Amino acid sequence: MKKQLLSFRDFLKTGSLGPIRPDMTMAEIVEVLGTPEHADPDYWTFGKLEISFDIEPPHQMNWFQIEEAGYLKGKSETVTDCFALALDGLSGKTKPSEFLGAGLWLPDQAKVFYATSGHDIGMNICAGLIQIHFHVATDFIGDQDTEAYLGASSTSQSMREIDSRAVLDSIYSYPSPKTEEVPGAFNWKLLSGSQYLALASGR
Known part of the structure; x- marks a missing residue:
């Protein structure tokens, strides 16, 4: 499946990673990303993307993160099965x-x-x-x-x-x-x- 290419610069400017926003609920994340690779009741992972949710329904997102961002390199980097990140001249080596x-x-x-x-x-x-x-x-x-x-x-x-x-x-x-x-x-x-x-x- 071809991955959707998202802008690293846009993410840093807005806090949204394409369709993934930090104010989403667990159910909304399932609609966008599907089943997580690893799922605790309040913590899900999708490749380099890790998401913390409130333990109580509707399981509002607390935050999401790109883990091990120091390894980002090249023109683009796979983040999840669905999305890749166009690094826009930035990388894990950026100071x-x-x-x-x-x-x-x-x-x-x-x-x-x-x-x-x-x-x-x-x-x-x-x-x-x-x-x-x-x-x-x-x-x-x-x-x-x-x-x-x-x-x-x-x-x-x-x-x-x-x-x-x-x-x-x-x-x-x-x-x-x-x-x-x-x-x-x-x-x-x-x-x-x-x-x-x-x-x-x-x-």
Whole structure:
């Protein structure tokens, strides 16, 4: 069966993946995608697409995500049996600054949250209905404590170092804007998209 080609850029702009919207119910998802590959009562998977539902009827969607988005490559990537994603020049290797500079959102519509996450650094770009999650391994700081590194470095220096090492993890779409900190972190810091771009470029 020929897959319908969907735009990655449109998904990042709108939060909708073609006919898949984050405000759909479980029954509506069945109409579009059919039977899931794996189905828990409140969590379904279709290839790279994973969907969380409310446990109570009508099982409204909590969010959906493209899992392991860091492996997206080439001109297009299969997402489900029905859909492929036209990557539009973006990929799993795209850095936070490149997403922010791609003209997907207004300069300050996007917010960047970052914080220590275990021994490493977690980062989210929140823009409209979309959250893009990145992971930054901190091997480059040696034995230095991650929180101490963020505190001792200038924001410009740390953002340049973080941006070049950030690895795309997953991309979530929510029914309403989710502007929030890195999950599980209590020491999160916030930058606007334009602030982050200026700092990451050393301006």
